[in-house]
Amino acid sequence: xxxxxxxxxxxxxxxxxxxxxxxxxxxxxxxxxxxxxxxxxxxxxxxxxxxxxxxxxxxxxxxxxxxxxxxxxxxxxxxxxxxxxxxxxxxxxxxxxxxxxxxxxxxxxxxxxxxxxxxxxxxxxxxxxxxxxxxxxxxxxxxxxxxxxxxxxxxxxxxxxxxxxxxxxxxxxxxxxxxxxxxxxxxxxxxxxxxxxxxxxxxxxxxxxxxxxxxxxxxxxxxxxxxxxxxxxxxxxxxxxxxxxxxxxxxxxxxxxxxxxxxxxxxxxxxxxxxxxxxxxxxxxxxxxxxxxxxxxx
Numbered sequence: 001x002x003x004x005x006x007x008x009x010x011x012x013x014x015x016x017x018x019x020x021x022x023x024x025x026x027x028x029x030x031x032x033x034x035x036x037x038x039x040x041x042x043x044x045x046x047x048x049x050x051x052x053x054x055x056x057x058x059x060x061x062x063x064x065x066x067x068x069x070x071x072x073x074x075x076x077x078x079x080x081x082x083x084x085x086x087x088x089x090x091x092x093x094x095x096x097x098x099x100x101x102x103x104x105x106x107x108x109x110x111x112x113x114x115x116x117x118x119x120x121x122x123x124x125x126x127x128x129x130x131x132x133x134x135x136x137x138x139x140x141x142x143x144x145x146x147x148x149x150x151x152x153x154x155x156x157x158x159x160x161x162x163x164x165x166x167x168x169x170x171x172x173x174x175x176x177x178x179x180x181x182x183x184x185x186x187x188x189x190x191x192x193x194x195x196x197x198x199x200x201x202x203x204x205x206x207x208x209x210x211x212x213x214x215x216x217x218x219x220x221x222x223x224x225x226x227x228x229x230x231x232x233x234x235x236x237x238x239x240x241x242x243x244x245x246x247x248x249x250x251x252x253x254x255x256x257x258x259x260x261x262x263x264x265x266x267x268x269x270x271x272x273x274x275x276x277x278x279x280x281x282x283x284x285x286x287x288x289x290x291x292x293x294x295x296x297x298x
Contacts, residue, residue: 029061036060040253044260044285051287053255060255230293234259237292244286254290261286 018025034057041048231251238244238261249263264271265282 029065030057031061032064033057033059033061036064037255044252048260048285051255051258051260053257056256228293233295234261234288234292237288237295238286242286249286257290259288259290259292261288 247268253260
């Protein structure tokens with residue numbers, strides 16, 4: 001599609017680009033599936049990566065592709081949103097009250113984030129993917145607001161530069177007299193405000209990275225359906241053949257070749273007490289062939 005100026009439209013440009021690089025685009029799910037499998041197997045230890053399943057690369061990659069656009073969308077929205085309208089204003093026209101709704105929401109999100117850190121992280125249980133994605137969206141919003149508010153860092157720093165330049169013009173005696181002047185309090189206030197906005201940004205930038213990784217890892221829950229009847233067969237087999245109680249092990253991950261079972265050395269009551277102190281129980285890894293899902297108990 002060509003516009004009136006004879007230039008190729010963006011849609012046509014992207015369409016042609018996709019046609020030219022179709023073979024590379026086909027590799028994307030395979031690459032994502034490979035990275036995902038390595039991450040999941042590496043959580044047991046580097047030596048477990050040898051249980052990599054080539055035949056599952058495409059299916060793993062397609063599932064990851066369901067979530068990657070969401071993460072890319074939020075990331076693009078956060079890091080590339082234009083603030084030209086704000087930067088176009090004179091620094092002294094920007095008032096803190098103009099950002100009051102954003103500041104209020106950011107304080108709420110920060111409180112939620114602190115609650116998130118203290119109650120979620122350190123727990124031995126994985127966060128359900130649906131909840132994790134919602135939390136990821138909230139933290140993304142917090143980072144976005146902190147970036148928008150970070151323009152205030154520039155504003156208050158700029159104001160201080162002007163005030164300090166004016167102070168340098170005064171003689172030493174006048175500077176001493178100016179200590180009690182309201183400009184001194186303005187400088188201190190501006191410094192604290194600029195420091196606060198910068199602190200918000202650093203906090204959310206670090207937290208955004210952590211929550212993004214956590215969101216991706218929590219997708220693993222989709223690999224462990226709760227309504228799969230065949231899981232009972234595996235559970236019964238482990239109980240009978242390996243003499244492990246049902247509450248002392250769990251299926252952590254499986255692909256089309258192997259089932260990875262985490263067997264805890266401590267009983268459930270002691271494990272629950274360790275969770276309260278943010279400690280993890282020692283465990284062993286039991287690996288079965290995926291055929292165990294389909295074999296009747298002997």
